[in-house]
Amino acid sequence: MTPTLQVFLIISATLFSIGLLAVLSRRHAIFILIGIEIMLAAANLNFIAFWRFGPQPQPPTGVMIALFSIAIAAAEAAVGLAMVIAVYRHYHTTNVDQLDQLRG
């Protein structure tokens, strides 16, 4: 048996849900970032999978979008982690539950 597109999509969905789990259930800000990165990677996996299983030949659009999305994710990680450090410096905590200054 060779893996079908479905299998890859399910793997991707699993990764996405795991990322979502990390984002929603962990209290540490870094985990939220980790979760977001996993979710983005899952999306990239989708792009690549659709490119690979799509009708051939075709321009490598999926690969390109994955590349750009990786670059953007890297930028997001850098800024996000910098924000975690800045927040930590200011509030002496990284617990997102306590960062509720914007509460209405």
Added chain:
Amino acid sequence: MSKSIDQVFLNAKQWLLSWLTGLPTWMVQVVSSLINIFALLAVFLTLFALISVLERKILARMQNRYGPNRVGPFGLFQPIADGIKMLIKEDIVPMRADKIVHFLAPILIAAVAILTLGVIPYGRNMTPFTIDGGILFFFAVGSTTELAVFMAGWGSNNKYSMLGAMRAIAQMISYELPLIISVLPVVMVVGSLAPDRIVAAQAEYTFGLVPRWFVFTPWGAAAFMLFFVSGLVESNRTPFDVPEGESEIVAGHMTEYSGFKYATFFMAEYIGMFAISGLGITLFLGGWHAPLRALEFVPSYAWFFAKLSVLLFVYIWIRGTLPRTRIDQIMNFAWKFMLPMAFTCIIAAAVWHYAGRGLRGWLWSLFVIAIVYAALSMLLDTRRKFAPRVYRFAE
């Protein structure tokens, strides 16, 4: 005749694989890979053993003493004795260490070092792991070293280890940029990330005499120097061995390791050195090509290893000659000199390319590099920068 000697290892592998005819393809593939891995490990572990004793002997020569000369003829069996000693030593893990991380770090660091060896062409048709983006593979896998070093530093739960790891990561990240950017001109000129293609591009000889290695172009020479210095840093060799400076922080991230794990770190460091030298040879020194057309009858892998030994000797020579630099000097050097120079190499390579790759391009790119070099050395005012440090924080 010379052809068959050149391909002797390949033929041997084919002969071994011919025993497997009839088995499914994937199994043949696995066995082929295993043969490659085995050969690679055998060669480089031997080389490691050899270089560890040779380094001590060469250093001793430089310092007017004998060096190891008790075990075996000329002390050549010293590594075997060392190995046995390391293996039977007690393996100490600190009580409050993060045991899993502490255990995984040496494995990861060694695995990474060995993986990087895979993409280097050692001879004609002798690239263990042929991949289109070989250079990228080398750096992608090589960058994992930082994480491994961090794991070692964190897992040991020791302030010296942590400080050493921080220093190592700081300098590795700083020098990774010039390292990669100094590779770019070659990639640009060749138009490929595949090591084989890069070696093939350096095959010709100008006037049948001077080999067309990239190190003989101004940008190539400059990039090679940058590459070599960055390689020194990446492999934590003197004069950039701050992360494990014995006089300051015991042994850096390796402080809490003993016995076989320590030996693994040691080995990883040397293999890293082989890998970076091998990459340097591939990129700038013509790979396995002979320096003269007349010498092409000598097998290609012999040339590769001859070049490798020259580079390794230079490493050892530098270790015997230069004192350790300060971390702030290392950083300044990376960001203020190496990085701009590396970018200049790209421009110089472009100039060389668009001026026709001939003598004119040669002179133009030399001009570009000389201008930037002069400007940088004037701007940085090196004489002032390397004066005794005025300590502002430590009092």
Added chain:
Amino acid sequence: MNSWVLTCLWLIPAAPFAASLIILSLSKARRKSAVALAIIGEVLALALSILAFMPTLQATGFRAVQNFNWFTFGEHTLRLGFLLDPLAAAMLVMIALVGLCIFVFSVGYMADDKNFTRFFAYLSFFSGAMLGLVIANSLLLLFIFWELVGLASYLLIGFWIEKPSAAAAAKKAFITTRIGDMGFFLGMLWLYDCSGTLLFYDSGNGCLESAGLAMLGASATFIALLIFCGAVGKSGQFPLHVWLPDAMEGPTPVSALIHAATMVAAGVFLVARVYPLFSVDAINGVTPSLTVVVWIGVTTALMAALIAIAQEDIKRILAYSTVSQLGLMMVSLGVGGVAAGIMHLLAHGFFKALLFLGAGSVIHGCHGEQDIRKMGGLRRLMPVTFMTYAIGMLALSGVPFSFSGGWTKEEILHATAQWPKSQAPYYLLLAGVVLTALYMTRQMIYVFFGNGRSASERAHESPRVMTMPLIVLALCTIFFSVVLTSAWPWLHGYLTGEPVHIEITRLVQPMLFVSLALVSAGVVIGVWMYRKAGVQDRDRPAEIDPLEYAQPGVFEFLANKMWIDDLYDHTVIAFSWMAARLSDWMDRYFWDGLVRGFGGVGQLFGILTASVDERGINAGVDETTAGARGLGRLMSGAHSGQIQTYLGAVAIGMLALLLLYAWLA
């Protein structure tokens, strides 16, 4: 040959400009780099100027024009351009050469200054602006550079900004020249209105070419006079000459470069450049505007020469001398001797720069002393300075044979004598010649002869870097005269485009003897009057000037600059001060009261509406807001500030969408 220079004229001012910008970006400590950059920029400019000078030699009446569009607004296109003709080329070489000498001199003179690099940046900036001014082919471009030059002058006069007098002088120079520039600007606008172009030469369509001039008609006189206002301000002509002597507060190299050799000559250059405007409808070479030029020039020349006699500050004497010489040039232009005026301008550039640098050397040697009564006997202590200064003095006084000033002055006198309208300017200028010789002799005697006095006791010769430019300029002064002699008036021919041949007999002319006699008279009177200067003589104390002893009233009149400054103080400035006071009072009491009154009315109205608002409208609104607030409180419960809650809500929303989609599909 050299055609690329003609298309790249902009490079000439660009070199010093670039140097200036780079120097400004350097740190203060980089003195050597600053000097090197400034001098490289100037040498480049000089080399390019000489390259540009070459082609102008080949054809008589050479003129290279290069115009380009600056910008377009609506249907109009504003065009600027560069122009190279003999006038511009000669000016270029003179400016760049004198500038280079002065740059080198400044290296020594300013060696101890803490703002050394800034000084060179300003100097380079000035140099670039001046070179640009000379090659401009558009009145607008010329005006732009004109103002840049003014800015550089302002910055450099006030270079020692910590000295209040320097700051005041800078301000005075700036404002005074601005009054003239106002006229210049108006003239420019008028000219544009009439002719529709500001380009001088534009293959027949320029404002200085016959087609353009024909469009002007009667307004040409007024336009010319308005533009002349700018020249009056810049060249320190009466009545706007008051700033120039005060500008001597700046460093001496600045005085030499800007306020003697180049910038102040820009006014003369301007008049020469737009000369066709002045001579529209000329009858026998006389027009109303030119007549004004002549009389202003004569007044200035004579007045300044008189004032110079009674000054004590070595630089002020030279400043008044400059004013006087500029007046002379103006006269020459006014009477039709354009070439003579420009020749005098070029020669004057060399020898006046030489004199100023000599003065700088003297001041440097005397440790900053500028009062000539405190000097003396420097002849032995500063031999090089003395020799070069003497050459400059002879040139300025107008001694002919081998001193450039003499030949050009003679030409001017010649031109003036032939002015059809009146002979008065001629005789007044003759008096000016005597006076010039007199005050220069006075200065020489005070500074270099006699015995050492308080400031000159510890004097020393200046370093090589300062004396070398002096020697170079002195040599220029002497050799320059070769092309000026009446026997071979090469420069005259070069500027006018007339053919020239050598004729030794023309060397001796009546005018030569007249001028020689007058100069000797001036020198002899000076020697006789000041033979005992600075020494106790009968009942005259040493520090009192012989003239002051003999004629205290006259001396006081002259020493106080004919009370022109005081006159301005009591008239123009007092008036503007009064006006300011009046406006202040008006503003404070009248307008303010009015505004307050309106404000009071508004306030009353406000009180009225407020009460209505509070009682009537608010009550209704209050209820509404209370309701809204309650709703808000209800809603803000969902706004917990917890990111994860929000993200969870997003996820649930996505889920719902997915299910909806699945259900619909």
Added chain:
Amino acid sequence: MNSAAFIVTAIFTVAAALAAATLRNLMHAALSFAAAFVGIAALFFLLGAEFVGLALVFIYIGAVAVLVVFTILLTRRDVGKDRGFNWGGATVAVAVFACLTWSILKTQSLAIGAPHIATLTVKRIGAALMTTYVWPLQCVGILLTAALIGALILVMEERR
């Protein structure tokens, strides 16, 4: 495509990701995060996108993972405390997973095998980046520069 390799990689990836999301020890979680990305890169390799896989390893292991561990190090005082676990979030995540899986399985058109494909060489990617995607590339460059500067400014010590 090798199914054995795929199964091993997939299990490894999911396990590592799960560990990254749930492990108590922050440092272990961060390292599992790195491992998960190795797995994802391996999946990319299996899909024939070697370049993207290498780029992923390069960026995530070499840069992002190091950044994450450094951040953990710099906020260490906060690491030891018990964080608690938000079961509501977990429920939502599981629901999303169930829903996605259900819809993927339900869509029959997705059950296709991989077609034969020409190798995606680095050269082709480079050519595409320099022609069709040159503007996005420039934009990403600007974005990365901005992010770099922004991150630096965020973490810069405040001068007192």
